[in-house]
Amino acid sequence: MDALRASAVGSVDADVGPRPSDLTLRLGRAGDLPAAAAVLIGPHAMALATVVATDETATPHRDLKVRYIFEPTAPGAPDRFVTLLISVDAARPEVPSLTTAVPAANWHEREMRDLFGIAPVGHPDPRSLVVHDGWPRGVFPLRKHFDGSRRVPVEPADEFPHLVAEGEGVFEIPVGPIHAGIIEPGHFRFTSVGETVLNLDARLFYTHRGLEKRMEGLSPLDAFYIAERICGVCSFAHGMGYCEALEQIAGVRAPPRAQLIRSIALELERLYNHVGDVGNICAGASFHYGTAIGARLKERLQQINERLTGNRFLRGLVIPGGVCLDLPDDLLAVLTATLQDTLAGFDSLIGRIEANPSVVDRLDDTGVLQHQAAVDLAVAGVAARASGVDRDARRDHPHGAFADPDPPDLRVATVSEGDAMARVTVRALEVRESIRLVGEFVRRLEPGLSRVALAEPLPGGRIGISAIESARGEAVHWLRTDAVGRVERYHLRSPSYHNWPAVALAAETAIVPDFPLVNKSFELCYSCTDR
Amino acid sequence: MLGRSLHLRHLDAGSCNACDWELAALLNPVYDVRRLGIDFVASPRHADGVVVTGPVTRNLEAAVRRTFEAIPDPRVVIAVGACAASGGIVGVGYASAGGVDRVLPVDVYIPGCPPRPEAIIFGILVALGRLDARRRPCQG
Ligand code: SF4
Numbered sequence: 001m002d003a004l005r006a007s008a009v010g011s012v013d014a015d016v017g018p019r020p021s022d023l024t025l026r027l028g029r030a031g032d033l034p035a036a037a038a039v040l041i042g043p044h045a046m047a048l049a050t051v052v053a054t055d056e057t058a059t060p061h062r063d064l065k066v067r068y069i070f071e072p073t074a075p076g077a078p079d080r081f082v083t084l085l086i087s088v089d090a091a092r093p094e095v096p097s098l099t100t101a102v103p104a105a106n107w108h109e110r111e112m113r114d115l116f117g118i119a120p121v122g123h124p125d126p127r128s129l130v131v132h133d134g135w136p137r138g139v140f141p142l143r144k145h146f147d148g149s150r151r152v153p154v155e156p157a158d159e160f161p162h163l164v165a166e167g168e169g170v171f172e173i174p175v176g177p178i179h180a181g182i183i184e185p186g187h188f189r190f191t192s193v194g195e196t197v198l199n200l201d202a203r204l205f206y207t208h209r210g211l212e213k214r215m216e217g218l219s220p221l222d223a224f225y226i227a228e229r230i231c232g233v234c235s236f237a238h239g240m241g242y243c244e245a246l247e248q249i250a251g252v253r254a255p256p257r258a259q260l261i262r263s264i265a266l267e268l269e270r271l272y273n274h275v276g277d278v279g280n281i282c283a284g285a286s287f288h289y290g291t292a293i294g295a296r297l298k299e300r301l302q303q304i305n306e307r308l309t310g311n312r313f314l315r316g317l318v319i320p321g322g323v324c325l326d327l328p329d330d331l332l333a334v335l336t337a338t339l340q341d342t343l344a345g346f347d348s349l350i351g352r353i354e355a356n357p358s359v360v361d362r363l364d365d366t367g368v369l370q371h372q373a374a375v376d377l378a379v380a381g382v383a384a385r386a387s388g389v390d391r392d393a394r395r396d397h398p399h400g401a402f403a404d405p406d407p408p409d410l411r412v413a414t415v416s417e418g419d420a421m422a423r424v425t426v427r428a429l430e431v432r433e434s435i436r437l438v439g440e441f442v443r444r445l446e447p448g449l450s451r452v453a454l455a456e457p458l459p460g461g462r463i464g465i466s467a468i469e470s471a472r473g474e475a476v477h478w479l480r481t482d483a484v485g486r487v488e489r490y491h492l493r494s495p496s497y498h499n500w501p502a503v504a505l506a507a508e509t510a511i512v513p514d515f516p517l518v519n520k521s522f523e524l525c526y527s528c529t530d531r
Numbered sequence: 532m533l534g535r536s537l538h539l540r541h542l543d544a545g546s547c548n549a550c551d552w553e554l555a556a557l558l559n560p561v562y563d564v565r566r567l568g569i570d571f572v573a574s575p576r577h578a579d580g581v582v583v584t585g586p587v588t589r590n591l592e593a594a595v596r597r598t599f600e601a602i603p604d605p606r607v608v609i610a611v612g613a614c615a616a617s618g619g620i621v622g623v624g625y626a627s628a629g630g631v632d633r634v635l636p637v638d639v640y641i642p643g644c645p646p647r648p649e650a651i652i653f654g655i656l657v658a659l660g661r662l663d664a665r666r667r668p669c670q671g
Pocket of ligand 1: 232545548549612613615619645646
């Protein structure tokens with residue numbers, strides 16, 4: 001705090017919040033932001049968790065606000081978010097850009113320029129991010145006076161200025177947005193010499209659906225169903241993260257039995273994803289036996305999801321206040337048996353991968369993400385841990401059963417190589433750990449309430465923040481209610497949001513034919529990045 | 532009916548990816564739709580129709596139209612999931628046109644969020660009937 005004050009020219013006011021363990025620092029001058037961020041990232045070893053812009057021009061504040069939210073990175077550091085809050089003049093909406101010093105801020109700043117019209121002065125990339133060609137200038141959909149249900153005409157536009165290299169023998173390879181397989185849409189512009197990738201410029205946000213705007217004005221209990229559907233494979237994690245943020249606002253805690261059931265489901269989501277991802281990595285390496293086994297094991301896990309919750313993506317289990325289905329003992333017995341079978345099948349698959357020199361050759365040294373790059377970009381999840389970054393939100397921001405006063409221990413898997421093989425190894429270790437954890441959670445289950453009620457209307461003007469370790473890494477949820485307890489603003493920073501720029505870096509160490517393999521080894525979401 | 536084949540192109544028009552994963556599941560060893568003569572192909576030029584997931588986002592609308600145009604006639608359009616069928620949780624807004632039928636002529640709607648793989652297989656078989664009905668006059 002003192003170091004922060006020393007670094008600021010203007011005033012710094014500190015408040016506790018949003019949670020009792022958190023701190024919000026109001027900077028008197030927006031110009032002090034880079035210095036304050038440098039103190040948090042340097043001496044305090046924090047990383048950028050998320051950036052949330054809000055439009056408060058219709059309130060007595062008559063301004064826009066931007067919150068830069070940081071979190072500790074040292075393993076075992078206390079669970080605390082530090083928010084740097086600045087007020088932005090609506091008549092001249094500008095903030096100093098952090099991107100050159102804090103590369104993780106890059107997309108956040110471009111997003112607020114597109115959606116709020118807040119210009120990050122000094123940002124190295126002037127291109128739009130979320131809104132694409134033909135979006136009219138000067139129209140900012142996340143501003144409050146913009147009617148979100150309104151269709152906006154498409155204006156004539158030039159071709160998007162992709163970043164490409166030029167020179168003799170340099171080729172440009174455009175791929176997407178519609179891909180050859182059953183996968184999500186994105187555009188990749190490679191420049192290559194022969195097989196070697198010189199540069200990859202990825203363009204996303206094709207699946208931008210305006211979901212954050214869509215949730216505004218709804219009852220938080222209704223908006224939950226949208227949060228649960230932002231992303232298919234993170235359905236449970238995002239549903240749970242939204243619920244935790246909302247429960248903070250409501251001042252309630254889900255009962256212990258519900259916390260355990262949530263943690264079981266969170267691990268089941270990790271399991272079907274990790275197992276399926278390993279299968280798909282085999283597809284990228286042309287090892288079709290592995291692809292088929294991975295798909296079969298994943299299918300079995302999704303069938304058990306359906307038996308437990310009625311939905312193959314675990315939707316309909318978590319609900320604000322707890323869980324709306326209980327897990328009876330006979331189902332838990334089926335679950336335990338299925339997981340033991342899965343473990344045997346998965347161990348055999350990993351054994352076959354490791355024993356197959358041509359697969360190992362494709363994976364070793366392919367798509368390397370350097371440790372420092374992973375730190376600078378605040379990369380999350382498997383990709384971070386495979387580059388030696390020891391971060392896992394289950395430990396760093398305890399949630400579900402890990403928030404218990406006597407939490408189960410969690411072995412965070414890290415390796416240092418940063419290549420595709422390392423990302424397979426981390427997944428393999430995490431599959432075994434998840435199966436062990438589910439066993440531990442089941443043992444801890446005791447009869448009791450599975451849900452508490454949230455009274456409507458919900459308290460007005462409050463903020464909830466949560467971080468959940470989904471299968472794809474840490475997701476950060478930020479929710480604020482308006483004066484009458486409806487959703488005033490919700491923002492999700494998905495794990496993939498910070499990881500996409502890392503894929504581009506890793507791809508530049510690879511050859512063009514290995515890109516599908518590199519991409520599958522990261523296995524990022526488009527839908528929860530784009531929202 | 533099962534003796535005939537239908538080659539489909541998948542088109543993600545802005546889904547949450549759950550509908551897409553259920554399409555991918557159709558190819559796994561449990562559902563294995565290839566045994567029914569159904570397959571997913573890489574190019575719209577090779578397809579008899581398109582399976583669309585998600586509402587049509589503003590950022591994909593042009594690509595959705597162009598993919599459809601690239602499929603030879605006669606062609607079927609199958610809308611998979613609540614978003615594709617009606618806009619679902621996304622609805623109509625600054626970033627979304629709503630259901631697929633706002634942009635393409637839809638033959639078969641498969642409800643669900645996401646629909647189970649069995650429901651998608653059923654819908655595709657219904658579409659196969661529609662395709663035959665449309666082909667008959669040309670063949671006759
Ligand atoms: S219908 Fe449901 S599962 Fe399918 S894309 Fe929409 S939200 Fe996702």
